[in-house]
Amino acid sequence: MTPVLWAAGGTGFTFLMTTLGASVVFFFRKDVNQSVQRIFLGFAAGVMIAASVWSLLIPAIEEAEASGTPGWIPSAGGFVLGVLFLILLDTLLPHLHPDMNGRGANEAEGLSSTWKRTTLLVMAVTLHNIPEGMAVGLAFALAAQHGSDPSLYTAAMALAIGIGIQNFPEGAAISLPLRQEGLSTGKAFLRGSMSGIVEPIFGILTVIVAGSIQPLMPWLLSFAAGAMMYVVVEELIPEAHLGEHSNVGTLGVMFGFLIMMILDVALG
Numbered sequence: 001m002t003p004v005l006w007a008a009g010g011t012g013f014t015f016l017m018t019t020l021g022a023s024v025v026f027f028f029r030k031d032v033n034q035s036v037q038r039i040f041l042g043f044a045a046g047v048m049i050a051a052s053v054w055s056l057l058i059p060a061i062e063e064a065e066a067s068g069t070p071g072w073i074p075s076a077g078g079f080v081l082g083v084l085f086l087i088l089l090d091t092l093l094p095h096l097h098p099d100m101n102g103r104g105a106n107e108a109e110g111l112s113s114t115w116k117r118t119t120l121l122v123m124a125v126t127l128h129n130i131p132e133g134m135a136v137g138l139a140f141a142l143a144a145q146h147g148s149d150p151s152l153y154t155a156a157m158a159l160a161i162g163i164g165i166q167n168f169p170e171g172a173a174i175s176l177p178l179r180q181e182g183l184s185t186g187k188a189f190l191r192g193s194m195s196g197i198v199e200p201i202f203g204i205l206t207v208i209v210a211g212s213i214q215p216l217m218p219w220l221l222s223f224a225a226g227a228m229m230y231v232v233v234e235e236l237i238p239e240a241h242l243g244e245h246s247n248v249g250t251l252g253v254m255f256g257f258l259i260m261m262i263l264d265v266a267l268g
Contacts, residue, residue: 079222094109096123143155
């Protein structure tokens with residue numbers, strides 16, 4: 001149960017940060033400034049890129065090589081499967097991305113649905129949170145499998161901190177548009193918060209699978225990396241530069257990458 005408890009703690013922290021971000025709706029009811037939104041989106045992208053490399057792909061390669069398997073096989077194979085998994089979810093799950101003015105875009109993605117716009121907005125952020133929860137959960141599962149190496153726990157904590165930091169503006173980025181769509185402040189907060197509940201759910205489920213079939217760990221780590229990179233390239237970076245060439249969006253990516261890299265290297 002130790003890996004599960006660690007994963008629950010790590011993903012619980014990231015969920016808490018999403019909830020804190022969603023609480024911004026109680027204090028700030030206006031549209032989000034476009035430059036601020038670009039910075040937040042870019043920052044989230046930078047964190048996820050760095051986390052995919054340092055916290056997921058490199059450990060996956062090291063784990064595979066330690067077991068006598070060429071490191072590139074599970075790292076590349078898991079990465080591709082993670083991308084395909086997110087493409088499948090993106091294609092099937094109805095969702096609607098907020099635009100730069102804090103309101104929903106006009107056309108929903110995924111299968112046609114009778115869901116309300118507010119539900120579609122929540123589903124878009126929920127898609128982002130699935131690979132984040134898997135990544136944090138797997139980092140703690142890897143640490144638990146190598147209990148004699150405390151640096152793996154600090155590396156997992158660094159990942160949870162990095163994901164948590166970028167979850168704060170993400171929580172605000174969903175609760176504020178929901179308020180603009182006409183929901184009450186309380187409902188906008190609750191739905192914004194609940195968009196992050198998939199992180200502990202998928203984090204714990206992934207740890208249970210990894211613990212029961214330990215040789216899958218390199219594949220699962222790479223799977224989470226591929227899923228996160230799909231979110232970055234398909235959604236976060238284009239949205240951070242939406243409408244015009246954006247230096248602030250680019251700087252947000254660089255800053256997010258730098259922060260996550262420092263956290264991982266300094267604590268790991």
